[in-house]
Each structure stands twice: as structure tokens, then as C-alpha cells.
Amino acid sequence: MPKTKTITLSDKRHGLPFSKGLLAQSFTATGLPPSMAYEVAEAIQNDLRNRGELSITMNRLKDLAEEYLERMTTPEFADRYRRLAAMSKLDSPVIILIGGTTGVGKSTIAAEVAHRLGITRFVSTDSIREVMRGIFTQDLMPALHESAFDAWRSLRVPTPHGANPVVVGFREQAAVVATGVKALIERSMREGVSLVIEGVHLVPGYIESADFPDARVVQIVIAVEDEDAHRSHFYIREVQTDGLRPFERYRANFANIRMLGHYIEDLAREHHIPVIHSHQLDQTVADTLEHVVNLVLVDE
Numbered sequence: 539m540p541k542t543k544t545i546t547l548s549d550k551r552h553g554l555p556f557s558k559g560l561l562a563q564s565f566t567a568t569g570l571p572p573s574m575a576y577e578v579a580e581a582i583q584n585d586l587r588n589r590g591e592l593s594i595t596m597n598r599l600k601d602l603a604e605e606y607l608e609r610m611t612t613p614e615f616a617d618r619y620r621r622l623a624a625m626s627k628l629d630s631p632v633i634i635l636i637g638g639t640t641g642v643g644k645s646t647i648a649a650e651v652a653h654r655l656g657i658t659r660f661v662s663t664d665s666i667r668e669v670m671r672g673i674f675t676q677d678l679m680p681a682l683h684e685s686a687f688d689a690w691r692s693l694r695v696p697t698p699h700g701a702n703p704v705v706v707g708f709r710e711q712a713a714v715v716a717t718g719v720k721a722l723i724e725r726s727m728r729e730g731v732s733l734v735i736e737g738v739h740l741v742p743g744y745i746e747s748a749d750f751p752d753a754r755v756v757q758i759v760i761a762v763e764d765e766d767a768h769r770s771h772f773y774i775r776e777v778q779t780d781g782l783r784p785f786e787r788y789r790a791n792f793a794n795i796r797m798l799g800h801y802i803e804d805l806a807r808e809h810h811i812p813v814i815h816s817h818q819l820d821q822t823v824a825d826t827l828e829h830v831v832n833l834v835l836v837d838e
Contacts, residue, residue: 545583556594630727637759639796640686643762647736648660660733663735663738663740686712688707689710691707693706705797814829
């Protein structure tokens, strides 16, 4: 049985071996189905072996990848691959903030975006709030000890005339959590590590990208226009968490959740932050990635 020809990356330390699996994974970041991504990666590997090109630079490999994506898929995937490769060469971290009201699918979308961009640091604002709750007692900071749509219950001062108490309570909670978000962004800047943060507390206007000159901060808001589709997300969430996040609690507060969604979306438009309307998960992830890459590379 003939010995398999090993391909090495000549500009990598100690001549690391070429990995068909890693190349295929980089293709799936463009939205290419895994089976097709593997097929393209295998075609490149076979071509290199057939021509005896067993030592290859990363630049040469990227050129081949673009060529084969053009030939075997569509120019759209080749262009996405090219732009994602350009993002990997940035000299400062990318900070992606994905906001929106409760139940629009932020965490699922954010996790997929982080995975496709190869970003390993991923945090939710609920986690930040949970940490802050351990530091500040309910008497000291009651807004932290309620859900976003329930924060109005902890208000200790009268609501201004004409103001909506649900929005006022939420604003108070979001302002406190924003302090923790800013601290995480500053740490990522110091360490030069990219970061994805998702959560209802990422309210447009509370965090300004200009405050973080050593990072590329991109903020996006996710929205679900159809009320029935939005409501169904909570039922799915209850099933997926074995009842730890009960549907009935969210159903009872659904009007407040929708109200906060409209408030966040209005602020997004006011601050020129993209609002992505989620209808189907794969398409929403693709649209979110498109916005992130376009905004980051425009700044570059």
C-alpha cells in the first residue's frame, strides 16, 4: 500500500502538517454546508498531492481556497472567505455586541457567530448581572435582582410623570450592567483578544464604540417582528431547558418583553445601529456575519 503524501505548511513553525479538516471548517464559516466544505477541502488536498506540491505557504493555500470556492460553489462564498481571511489579519480585537429583547434568539445567534469567526471568548450580560448580584445586595442595588422585564418592581423612587415604569426599571438595570460590559471590553483590549457579548442589556447609546479606540466594536440588535413566532421561542426554550425557564412566566410578561423590544429597536435606529429581523436561524446568522464583516472591514 503506497504511503500517503504529507503536505506541510512551509511558513508555519516546524512545518506543521496541512489539515483538510481545519480547511473545511474555515469554509463552513462562510455558511457553506459542511459536506460541501469537506468536498472542496478534499479537492484541494488531492490537487496538491497529484502535482507533487507538498510544501505550501498560507498565502498560496488561501489563493487556492478562493479559486476552488469560485469553481465548485459560487462567487458569494469565495468573497465571504476572502473577507473573513482579511478579518483574521486585523491588529486589534473585534468586539461584537448582540442585543435585543428577551427571547429573540440572541444567545444562539451569538454563539454561532463566535464559532464561525473563531472567537473563543463569549459572554452573556445575564452572566455579568449574576456576578454583580453576588457583589451588591438586593438592598444596595435592587434593580440587579429582577429580570429585565421585571426591574420596574424594584424602583425605589416615583416614576417621572408620563414615563413607563417598565422602561424606567429596565434602563436602570441596563445602566448598571453596562459598567460590567465596559470592564470586559477594556480587558479584551488589554489582552488583544476578540470577544462576543450578547444580552438584553446591550442597549444602543449606553456603550459607544468611540470609547474603545484600541478595538473594533460592532453593535447589532436582533428583532422578531411576528408576535406568534416570538412567543414560540419561549416554549422551545422551556423544552430545551427541561422547564428551568418556564414558558408561563414569559407568557405572563410577554407584553412587557415586546415593549422593551420596540424601545431597544427605536434606540438602535436613533443611533444608526443595524436591526436584523430574525425569521430563520441560518439566514439570521448569515446576515449578522455580513454586517459584522462589512462594518469591521469598512473601519479597516
